[in-house]
Amino acid sequence: MGKWTRRAFIGTGGVLATGLVVGVAGNMYVSKAIKKYTGKGMGDGESLNAWIRIAPDNTITLAVARAEMGQGVYTSIPQLIAEELEVDMSRIKVVHPQPESPYANTFMMTQKEPNAFKGYNLMEKMLAFLPIIATGGSSSIPDAFTNMRTAGATAREMLKEAAAKEWGVKRSDCRAEDGYIINNSNGAKLSYGELATAARTVEIKDLPELKSKADWTLIGKPVQRIDLPEKVNGQAEFGIDVRLENMLFAAIRHSSTIGGKIISIDNQSDIENRKGVKKVVLTEFGAAVIADNTWRAKNAALALQVTEDDGGNAGINSADISKAFDKILESPPLAISEDEGDVDAILKGEGIIESTYEVPYLAHAAMEPLNCTVLVEDDKATAWVGHQGSSFVHSTLNAVSQIPKENIIVNTTLLGGAFGRRGEIDFVAKATAVAMTMKGTPVQTVFTREEDMQNDMYRPAAKSKFRAKVNDDGDIEAWDNMMALQSVSKSVTTRVAPAIAPSAEADEATSEGAAHLPYSMNNRKVSFGDYASPIPVGFWRSVGSSQNAFFTECFLDECAHAVGKDPFAFRRDKLNDHPRFKAVLEKVAEISNWGNVGENTYQGIALHKSFGSIVGQVAQITKVGEKQFSIDQFYSAIDCGNYVNPDTVEAQIEGGIVFGLSAALYGEITWSDGAVNEMNFPQYDMVKMNVSPRVQVHIMDVDEYPGGVGEPGTPPAAPALANAIFAATGERLRSLPLKNHGYSFI
Amino acid sequence: MKLNINGTEKEVNVEESMPLLWVLRDELNMTGTKYGCGVSYCGACSVMIDGIATRTCTLPVSAVVGKEITTIEGVSNDGNLTAVQRAWIQHQVPQCGYCQSGQILAAEALLDEIPEPTDSDIDAKMTNICRCGTYQRVRDAIHSAAKMRMQEAELLD
Numbered sequence: 001m002g003k004w005t006r007r008a009f010i011g012t013g014g015v016l017a018t019g020l021v022v023g024v025a026g027n028m029y030v031s032k033a034i035k036k037y038t039g040k041g042m043g044d045g046e047s048l049n050a051w052i053r054i055a056p057d058n059t060i061t062l063a064v065a066r067a068e069m070g071q072g073v074y075t076s077i078p079q080l081i082a083e084e085l086e087v088d089m090s091r092i093k094v095v096h097p098q099p100e101s102p103y104a105n106t107f108m109m110t111q112k113e114p115n116a117f118k119g120y121n122l123m124e125k126m127l128a129f130l131p132i133i134a135t136g137g138s139s140s141i142p143d144a145f146t147n148m149r150t151a152g153a154t155a156r157e158m159l160k161e162a163a164a165k166e167w168g169v170k171r172s173d174c175r176a177e178d179g180y181i182i183n184n185s186n187g188a189k190l191s192y193g194e195l196a197t198a199a200r201t202v203e204i205k206d207l208p209e210l211k212s213k214a215d216w217t218l219i220g221k222p223v224q225r226i227d228l229p230e231k232v233n234g235q236a237e238f239g240i241d242v243r244l245e246n247m248l249f250a251a252i253r254h255s256s257t258i259g260g261k262i263i264s265i266d267n268q269s270d271i272e273n274r275k276g277v278k279k280v281v282l283t284e285f286g287a288a289v290i291a292d293n294t295w296r297a298k299n300a301a302l303a304l305q306v307t308e309d310d311g312g313n314a315g316i317n318s319a320d321i322s323k324a325f326d327k328i329l330e331s332p333p334l335a336i337s338e339d340e341g342d343v344d345a346i347l348k349g350e351g352i353i354e355s356t357y358e359v360p361y362l363a364h365a366a367m368e369p370l371n372c373t374v375l376v377e378d379d380k381a382t383a384w385v386g387h388q389g390s391s392f393v394h395s396t397l398n399a400v401s402q403i404p405k406e407n408i409i410v411n412t413t414l415l416g417g418a419f420g421r422r423g424e425i426d427f428v429a430k431a432t433a434v435a436m437t438m439k440g441t442p443v444q445t446v447f448t449r450e451e452d453m454q455n456d457m458y459r460p461a462a463k464s465k466f467r468a469k470v471n472d473d474g475d476i477e478a479w480d481n482m483m484a485l486q487s488v489s490k491s492v493t494t495r496v497a498p499a500i501a502p503s504a505e506a507d508e509a510t511s512e513g514a515a516h517l518p519y520s521m522n523n524r525k526v527s528f529g530d531y532a533s534p535i536p537v538g539f540w541r542s543v544g545s546s547q548n549a550f551f552t553e554c555f556l557d558e559c560a561h562a563v564g565k566d567p568f569a570f571r572r573d574k575l576n577d578h579p580r581f582k583a584v585l586e587k588v589a590e591i592s593n594w595g596n597v598g599e600n601t602y603q604g605i606a607l608h609k610s611f612g613s614i615v616g617q618v619a620q621i622t623k624v625g626e627k628q629f630s631i632d633q634f635y636s637a638i639d640c641g642n643y644v645n646p647d648t649v650e651a652q653i654e655g656g657i658v659f660g661l662s663a664a665l666y667g668e669i670t671w672s673d674g675a676v677n678e679m680n681f682p683q684y685d686m687v688k689m690n691v692s693p694r695v696q697v698h699i700m701d702v703d704e705y706p707g708g709v710g711e712p713g714t715p716p717a718a719p720a721l722a723n724a725i726f727a728a729t730g731e732r733l734r735s736l737p738l739k740n741h742g743y744s745f746i
Numbered sequence: 747m748k749l750n751i752n753g754t755e756k757e758v759n760v761e762e763s764m765p766l767l768w769v770l771r772d773e774l775n776m777t778g779t780k781y782g783c784g785v786s787y788c789g790a791c792s793v794m795i796d797g798i799a800t801r802t803c804t805l806p807v808s809a810v811v812g813k814e815i816t817t818i819e820g821v822s823n824d825g826n827l828t829a830v831q832r833a834w835i836q837h838q839v840p841q842c843g844y845c846q847s848g849q850i851l852a853a854e855a856l857l858d859e860i861p862e863p864t865d866s867d868i869d870a871k872m873t874n875i876c877r878c879g880t881y882q883r884v885r886d887a888i889h890s891a892a893k894m895r896m897q898e899a900e901l902l903d
Contacts, residue, residue: 070841070878224838231843232831234778234818238844241777249772275761293760294781295768367782367790367844367877416780416844417877449783647838651883655841658879681787681875690869692881 033102034151035204041065041097046200048155050102051081051148058179058193060085061093065103066144067135067388068096068227069415069422070655071710072648075226077144079644083218084152084210086176087192094226096412099133099390107143108134113705134389136423136539138611138708141644145706146210153208155199162198163190213642213703222647227414238416239386240371240446247373248278249294250434250445251301253287254455257674259311259534262287266305274300283433285426290434290443298448313534313674318461321671322358324531325463328484329356333527334504337511341523346469346478353468353562357551358735361669362459362540363676363684368416369452372431375442380407381432382442386415388423396425400432419659420539424457425496453684454676457495457538458669460486460531464514464551474565474573478523481514481552484531488544491537504530512544513610513715514552518581519574535671541659542711545610549715550664550722550736553606557723558732567723568594568605581607581614584637584700588616591698592635601632604723606716612707613640617657619693619720623728627743631661631693631721638697638712641704649709650697656713657695662687664718665745668737691745747811751776752820762808767791769807770817778818778847782875789874792848793817799855818847821854829894830854833887841878848874853888862892 033039037050042063047053053061062081068074074094082089097103107113109127110120120128156176163181164171173184180189213219230236255262265271265287268280276296281288287304291297373384374397381403387393393410397403415422431445447455462485469477487504494501504510515526540546560570568589575582585607588594597603600623607616620633636653643649666685670677678684722733725743733741749756751774758773770776770793779802782790786801793802794816822828827835830853840846849872856863856871863871868885876884 070843072841224835225840227843228835228838228840231840231846232827232834232850233822234776234847236843237777238780240781243775243777293764293768293772295764295772365877367780367788367842367875369781415842417842419877446781449785651838651841651880654882655879658881659877662877662879680785681783682785686875686877687879687881688875689872689881689885692879695882 034147034154034207037102039100039102041100041103042095048158048196048199049151050097050100051151052085052155054192054196056193056196058091058191059093060087060091060192061095063097063103064094065097065099065133065390066105066140067386067412067415067418067422069135069386069388069418071140071652072225072645073135073140075223076141076644076648077148078226079218079223080144080148081152083216084149085156087179089218089223089226091179092226099394099410101131103133104131105134105139105143108132108137108139113142113146131391132389133391134423136388136420138710138712141706142612142708145642149210150207153210154204157204157208158199158202159192159195161202161204162195166190166198219644220642220646223645225648237413238368239373239384239413240368240416240444242373242384242413242444244373244375244442247442247444248290248292248438249297250288250290250431250443251294251297252430252445252447252451253289253301253304253306254451255286255308255311257308257310257313258316258536258676259313260674261309261311262306263309264307266307271300271304279437280304281434281437283430283437285430285433288434288445290438294446310674311534316533316535316671316674318670318672321461321531321533322463325358325484328529328531329463329465329482331529333482334530336525336527337508337515338524338526343478343480343523343525346523347467347480351469353470353559354466355555355558355732355734356463356465357554358463359461359547359550360667360736361461361535362663362667363453363456363669363678364419364421364540365453365681365684366417366419366421369449370421370427370447371444372428373442373444374431374435376401376403376432376435376439378439379403382409382411383428384411384413385428386413386418386422387428388415388418392423392425393428396428397432400429401436419541420543421456424538449681450679453678453680457491457536459540459546460488460537462547464548466551466555468555468559470559470563472563474560474563474570476519476521476559476574479521479525481526483511483514483528483551485510485528486531486533486535486537488537488539492539495536504532509544511548513548513608514544517552518578518609519556519571520577521574541656542610542714545608545711545715546663549606549608550718553608553716553719554722554732554734557604557719557726566595571605571607580639580702581609584614584616584639587637587698587700588618588635591637591696592618592620594618602724602728604720604725604727606719606723608712608715610712610715613638613709613712615653615712615716617716617720619717619724621721621724621728624746628746629725629728629743630746631691634693634695634717634720636695636697636713637700638709639700639702640707640709640712641702642706643699643709644706646699649699652709653697653713654695656711657717658687658692660714660717661721664721664736664738665691666737666739668740747807749807749811749815750813751815752817753823758807760807763806766793766802766805766807766810766815770802776817776819780844780847782845788845789852790845790848792851792874794851794855797855797858799852816851818850821851828854829898830857830887830891833891833894836890837883837887839880839883839887841880845874845876849876849884853884853891856888857892857895861896863888
């Protein structure tokens with residue numbers, strides 16, 4: 001059996017913990033559902049398959065079972081379907097279907113192109129079989145790229161067959177064009193709406209061939225986002241905007257220490273007498289106040305006097321964590337991710353370059369605070385929530401309410417940001433437990449910003465030690481990288497399904513982005529030690545790459561400077577075995593006019609592959625004062641293989657850079673006595689307009705299977721900036737955030 | 747209390763200290779105005795009060811009685827999108843979209859005050875947080891909206 005992929009932990013955990021969703025599922029069922037589908041994923045009514053419904057009035061409704069959290073998936077997946085279905089994008093409406101088996105995200109689980117079933121090993125076959133309907137790991141397009149075009153093409157052929165029967169001609173005598181089937185011999189035409197009813201009974205034996213790239217009219221074109229009109233007029237419905245008849249609002253009061261527990265509420269009747277308060281409850285997940293208004297609920301929750309058990313975690317302090325990392329770095333590694341040649345033999349005597357880097361815990365801090373609305377009735381439960389995993393929501397409602405799976409409805413709304421946080425089930429479980437106490441009444445449970453920030457599943461803090469030797473020609477003779485951090489996959493699985501939680505040793509996510517670097521090195525070793533802690537850690541946009549790109553690309557810069565080489569040339573000369581990396585690096589150097597900047601302006605460069613895509617970035621900064629810089633410009637080149645919507649790709653790189661910069665400049669979650677110190681945005685600040693750089697993006701033209709784009713823009717931002725600051729000041733900044741080094745940015 | 751919201755009078759019966767944000771969202775079901783931080787820092791809850799962009803998550807409702815309140819739902823009073831909203835589409839500004847009601851209200855107020863803002867004006871006036879990082883497009887859209895507004899004003903002359 002192969003190593004577990006990072007995402008497989010949570011997916012498998014979710015399934016094993018609570019059972020299969022609806023029937024069996026998996027990759028092979030996707031192709032069956034493309035041909036014929038009788039489920040209710042799209043709601044009542046007849047569909048051509050699990051993704052496409054055409055009404056007699058020619059309205060085209062497409063099911064997109066991936067969460068729209070800003071990455072544009074409600075547009076890019078329809079682009080794939082419409083390309084083959086031959087319909088105009090302006091006629092398409094999107095629905096988010098119920099979590100049924102054909103919508104499984106098999107790429108997320110296997111990291112292999114769908115329809116590659118024969119190429120799966122045993123573990124991958126098992127993973128591809130699981131009905132994990134989730135959005136994450138920048139996997140939506142890699143998962144959809146073949147399947148959704150095939151779904152569109154098959155529906156088109158069904159419509160052609162229906163028309164051919166009507167006209168008494170062969171299917172091959174018909175063609176599809178802009179929502180019509182046309183009879184080639186006489187030019188007669190029938191609209192899709194007229195044909196849809198008859199087409200539903202057509203059986204297509206063989207999956208049709210897909211258009212060649214040269215014939216694409218929608219894929220690769222900057223199609224306008226379907227979800228934007230309602231995002232500029234206030235009509236877009238996020239989870240927190242759900243409003244139902246007789247609905248109530250709940251606020252949670254979490255324990256003040258992480259992993260602690262509220263044992264009793266000492267002023268329950270006082271709080272229940274407050275205006276608008278309906279009920280005060282103590283569930284296994286914490287205390288909650290249910291009221292007729294969010295503000296009344298949250299004020300009442302703050303006023304609760306509670307007795308707590310600190311869960312034994314009151315001793316957690318940031319200073320101790322950093323010291324624990326030092327100890328791990330001096331101990332034998334738990335696991336070795338990569339070991340080529342004999343690093344130890346080379347790293348002796350003189351000339352060793354040695355540095356240690358460190359990053360703190362980070363919160364996700366999506367703009368929409370966590371929330372979930374649940375209605376529990378006698379034998380039925382319904383959720384309205386913006387979540388990255390509709391099948392996880394389904395399983396969680398079942399597990400908490402014990403209501404049968406077939407009587408659970410999951411309505412997935414738009415997500416006001418997610419970045420990995422909305423793949424967790426904690427807030428769904430809490431909202432369900434609260435709603436269980438108010439049967440028959442829908443209850444919207446909303447975290448305050450403070451509760452959201454202080455009860456996150458954080459990006460783990462990490463410390464990474466490097467030792468290297470570089471010869472006078474600039475060749476890396478040896479590269480030794482040992483890191484200390486918590487295992488994300490272990491933490492996630494421990495929450496979801498402790499019985500199957502893997503050892504930290506098996507978690508390749510830990511060294512993701514640090515091992516298997518593209519650069520030529522004569523000897524290399526990458527290893528890690530586990531920092532065991534009750535602090536819950538989770539997937540945070542770009543996961544392991546979020547810290548490892550900063551560590552590796554800054555240390556690589558140190559190596560270049562140590563032998564007096566230009567940081568761009570130093571990298572380029574080590575990429576001869578990896579032409580796609582080399583091309584990206586050369587492109588970003590070209591568009592940034594690398595090395596040719598005016599007085600007081602400085603550049604830094606970084607290159608990193610994550611989620612199947614290679615991104616190179618150059619940060620360009622101007623010194624405006626002592627330790628003060630303006631981040632003028634970022635240049636970025638990306639090779640994500642074939643891309644669907646170039647405007648969305650650019651937007652994700654622009655936004656991914658800002659996300660990376662917020663962490664690099666300000667981001668830091670610190671611990672005192674088992675609690676998070678930072679409460680809200682003033683303490684956990686974000687890059688705003690005045691600091692945000694201009695971003696210029698170049699998308700490489702590469703005819704390869706698509707990589708992801710939601711995450712890969714983030715990792716190179718911090719190292720590109722830190723390398724630019726080194727170019728300006730000669731000061732090597734080896735920890736984040738940069739505000740702690742006295743730097744400020746305008 | 748009687749409130750003038752988007753040109754319509756609304757009667758609400760709530761505590762005087764309830765922030766306008768929660769009156770809009772939970773009492774009137776006008777959910778376009780968003781809760782982001784609750785401490786008047788992120789700007790997701792911005793509306794216009796007598797034409798000035800104002801954060802409402804800490805603003806007691808009693809303070810806005812008798813004033814003109816304009817929310818995202820009423821920023822366009824004739825059913826057509828405003829120049830700012832059209833520029834937002836043209837530049838494909840929103841990603842997740844959650845902060846964009848507040849961004850749009852802040853941009854409308856900025857252009858009402860400074861019809862041709864410079865980049866420095868935009869830096870100074872647009873202080874709302876966008877976690878998706880759409881700032882470059884917000885900036886470009888404001889410049890485009892400024893042009894559209896001036897062209898429309900010329901047509902009206």
